[in-house]
Amino acid sequence: MEPILIVSTATHDRIPGTSTEPEKILLGGPAHYLALALERLSAPFQILTNQGAEVEVVPTKTGEAYIIPALAPIELPRSLTGSAVVLSPIMREIDPKTVPPIEGLLVIDIQGFVREPGVRTDHATGPYDLAALLRRADLVKASEDELGLLDEKSCQALAETTVLATGGARGARLVRGREEVQIDVNRVDGVHTIGAGDIFLASMTYEMVRGEPAEKAAVVAARFTEVFLLERQSLGTP
DSSP: OOOOOEEEEEEEEEEEOOOOOOOOEEEEEEHHHHHHHHTTTTOOOOHHHHHHEEEEEEETTEEEEEOOOOOOOOOOOOOOEEEEEEEEEEEOOOOOTTOOOOEEEEEEGGGGSOOOOTGGGGGGGBBBBHHHHTTTSSSSEEHHHTTTTHHHHHHHHTTSSEEEEEEEEGGGGETTTTEEEEOOOOOOOSSOOOOOHHHHHHHHHHHHHOOOOOOHHHHHHHHHHHHHHHHHHHOOOO
């Protein structure tokens, strides 16, 4: 298998303290969690990045939001090659209009394309135009809220690819055109979910590279992510 290429950023996540827990600063970001998952899966990978970021985590009723500063663009070569290429910016460090030719599956997490520097991620407005890039994708991951930030052309472009629409503890929807499949998850209580979406995406990408259809890949990824969160819960690991 050719390495899976991750284009993203690692972070230091500042998690506020509570009445019983002190403030924590944890290594995070897609560049960290995608690599962590692929390493556990014994999947070869490479990372293309050029910086780190200091991120403030804001607990919400349904998970976490983030406040992320402006970041410098990641310098991209003339082409990106891998068994899969995963574009997962955290704050616009990948310019959707200048992504070069891709060799391999193109996997896109839109989260960092639909955020505003210094603004809580759950307060972003939009609409955002990612249509040209989304038309090139084999798999697009987005939360339900992030999908709502896309403009009409971008939503139309999603009809031409496979979309993993994540809903946290509610599970995920796998959508291809008019076909839709619900991916159920088993809730893991009492643990932060930072990085869970990245773990899911890494596992699903790996399964698709191995030739599994998207639905089976998503189910395997859901179970893999649950094991990750259960280990975090039992061991107290970040």
